[in-house]
Amino acid sequence: MDPVSIKNLIESGLEDARADVRGDDGVHFEADVVCAAFAGKLPLARHRLVYATLGERMGGEIHALSLNTWTPEEARERGLDVAGDS
Template sequence: MPMDAREIEAMIREALPDATIEIKDLAGDGDHYAATVISSAFKGKTRVAQHQLVYNALQGRMGGVLHALALTTGVPQD
């Protein structure tokens, strides 16, 4: 059963409460999403470390229930 975009957003928000999150269903199938996540928690972290924080928030669902997630991360602009 595919994941709902609201569920993905809620899981990310739980791990990164200050995050600005935008999620798009790329194929309309609930399996292929693109997410943009902006959080101060990413400050000073490499892009890989930022992505790992998001993947950790999804609690192992990547590659299983959540088939594909194109991820863009960044820190808030001052």
């Protein structure tokens, strides 16, 4: 598994999501995910949404995935680049 594949799975599984995925060893990854669907959800619920896009790969091909999850508004407040912003 590689960061680009994980990014594509997350972005195709969560409508309007933007993901930045990093990881050099092929099994341990970090991801920053921005998605409007996170609004009103606690961190655990947000993480479950992301994990659902990865399915059985979690715990298998992906041994560990550290997540930061934000709504677009939260990302803007933190000065993060949000897709579609100019």
